[in-house]
Amino acid sequence: MSAAAVLVLAAGKGTRMKSKTIKVLHDVCGQPILSWVMNTAYALTPDAVGVVVGHESETVAAYLEKEFPKAQHMLQEEQNGTGHAVSVGLAGLEGLSDDSIVVILSGDAPLIRSETLKTLLEKCRKHSMAMVAMPISTQQHYGRVIRDTAGLAEKIIEYKDADASVRNLSEGNAGIYACYAGFLKKALSTLKPTNVQGELYLTDIVAIAHTANGCGVVSAPIEEVTGVNTRMDLAAVTSEAQRRINEKHMQNGVTLINPHSTYIECNVEVGEDSTIYPNVHLRGDTSVGCGTTIDTGVVIQNSKIGNDSWIKAHSVISEASVANGCQVGPMAHLRPLSVMEDGSKVGNFVEIKKTTIKEGAKANHLAYLGDALIGKRANIGAGTITCNYDGFRKHKTVVEEGAFIGSDTQLVAPVTVGRDAYVGSGTTVVKNVPRGALAISRVRQVNKDGWADRFRSAQEKRGKSDK
Numbered sequence: 001m002s003a004a005a006v007l008v009l010a011a012g013k014g015t016r017m018k019s020k021t022i023k024v025l026h027d028v029c030g031q032p033i034l035s036w037v038m039n040t041a042y043a044l045t046p047d048a049v050g051v052v053v054g055h056e057s058e059t060v061a062a063y064l065e066k067e068f069p070k071a072q073h074m075l076q077e078e079q080n081g082t083g084h085a086v087s088v089g090l091a092g093l094e095g096l097s098d099d100s101i102v103v104i105l106s107g108d109a110p111l112i113r114s115e116t117l118k119t120l121l122e123k124c125r126k127h128s129m130a131m132v133a134m135p136i137s138t139q140q141h142y143g144r145v146i147r148d149t150a151g152l153a154e155k156i157i158e159y160k161d162a163d164a165s166v167r168n169l170s171e172g173n174a175g176i177y178a179c180y181a182g183f184l185k186k187a188l189s190t191l192k193p194t195n196v197q198g199e200l201y202l203t204d205i206v207a208i209a210h211t212a213n214g215c216g217v218v219s220a221p222i223e224e225v226t227g228v229n230t231r232m233d234l235a236a237v238t239s240e241a242q243r244r245i246n247e248k249h250m251q252n253g254v255t256l257i258n259p260h261s262t263y264i265e266c267n268v269e270v271g272e273d274s275t276i277y278p279n280v281h282l283r284g285d286t287s288v289g290c291g292t293t294i295d296t297g298v299v300i301q302n303s304k305i306g307n308d309s310w311i312k313a314h315s316v317i318s319e320a321s322v323a324n325g326c327q328v329g330p331m332a333h334l335r336p337l338s339v340m341e342d343g344s345k346v347g348n349f350v351e352i353k354k355t356t357i358k359e360g361a362k363a364n365h366l367a368y369l370g371d372a373l374i375g376k377r378a379n380i381g382a383g384t385i386t387c388n389y390d391g392f393r394k395h396k397t398v399v400e401e402g403a404f405i406g407s408d409t410q411l412v413a414p415v416t417v418g419r420d421a422y423v424g425s426g427t428t429v430v431k432n433v434p435r436g437a438l439a440i441s442r443v444r445q446v447n448k449d450g451w452a453d454r455f456r457s458a459q460e461k462r463g464k465s466d467k
């Protein structure tokens with residue numbers, strides 16, 4: 001059952017957030033609050049979605065134009081209340097017949113489910129309108145729902161306008177409604193700002209509906225309809241969003257050792273039989289294949305990880321790709337544009353940037369590889385550094401297939417080490433190494449027999465020991 005139109009109210013400033021960012025653009029698990037609401041709105045397949053904007057309208061409008069280009073936005077110049085906001089929104093929606101249904105969503109309540117809205121639409125068909133209510137505690141500042149003996153909503157009293165007995169009521173208004181357009185237009189035209197806030201309250205239409213065909217009520221759990229007004233609400237909503245996301249992955253066959261401490265953003269994909277240890281963060285457009293293990297403390301952002309790989313503890317991977325059967329870390333750093341092909345390994349304290357590690361190649365310990373191409377099966381020894389930057393430009397290092405780079409080598413780019421060549425430990429490579437050659441640049445070692453004993457006794461005679 002689809003709605004003719006969905007109106008999203010998003011003109012308020014969100015003063016209680018104490019933020020430079022407008023409330024509806026605050027992030028919840030990888031996307032703004034408003035984006036969650038818009039996705040749910042479109043899940044109802046309405047003919048039109050309108051968003052009422054006001055505070056920082058250009059920022060919100062620009063966001064909508066980019067992410068939801070089909071949505072309309074209507075400017076509410078002054079925020080005279082939710083009733084006024086809906087009037088502004090309706091005026092911008094053309095061709096709404098009186099017997100079509102408009103769903104009104106609060107731009108600050110991101111977790112409403114489309115299933116609940118479908119039930120709301122069904123309820124609305126039997127009445128003038130329907131609303132979503134939820135159980136609340138007496139400290140919460142939501143509007144209070146008063147029901148009649150038939151269980152329909154009789155009126156809503158805002159917390160600020162309520163006396164102690166009304167504040168004690170345990171059913172709150174979620175700020176989500178479905179209304180017949182004809183009824184809504186008429187009811188809005190009669191609203192008066194006779195309340196503590198001097199605003200036009202949308203909530204006053206409930207009492208008007210009660211004297212017409214009634215206002216049906218759909219109950220939802222508080223976790224689903226929490227509106228974000230403060231940072232505490234934002235944390236509560238984020239934690240519920242996380243619970244839903246993690247549950248979806250577990251249903252899809254992913255093991256989360258401790259889902260409460262695993263942060264996975266909404267667009268992340270994880271394949272079957274992968275295992276994710278506690279305190280892992282998977283962010284942005286990240287995908288993880290099947291049978292991969294992600295150990296504790298790993299942070300992965302906008303990256304692609306293949307099947308049967310092992311990302312060891314406390315590694316950080318951003319804008320990189322790791323293929324199948326690879327090992328990364330512990331404590332490795334894969335920076336943007338890094339590519340690890342099948343079966344390659346990057347070990348502890350290795351940083352790579354804009355570097356491709358071809359199939360089966362390894363850099364197992366303490367290395368920096370920047371702007372490099374490491375050929376198949378090549379071995380990069382501990383402490384190897386690409387000197388890729390001359391203070392002006394970045395230069396490329398190529399280590400061809402099967403080459404062996406000894407420990408503590410500096411590769412001064414641009415430079416190429418040929419196929420199957422060797423570079424001796426401690427070498428500073430400043431010119432290309434031909435295929436199959438050995439490059440060695442360190443000073444030849446000299447051993448002086450008995451030198452240590454002679455040195456010690458000379459120092460002791462002079463009484464120079466600081467011990």
Ligand code: UD1
Nearest residue numbers: 009010011012079080081082085107108142143173175227
């Ligand atoms: C509103 C309800 C309250 C309900 C609560 C649920 C009213 C009068 N009160 O209170 O009963 O329990 O939501 O979260 O409706 N907005 C505009 N223009 C305005 C005013 C608000 O677009 O002039 C938008 C806000 O951006 C927000 C939504 O409407 O997205 C709700 O406004 P808010 O100020 O948060 O209302 P609450 O005090 O939460």
Ligand code: MG
Nearest residue numbers: 108227228229
């Ligand atoms: Mg609110």
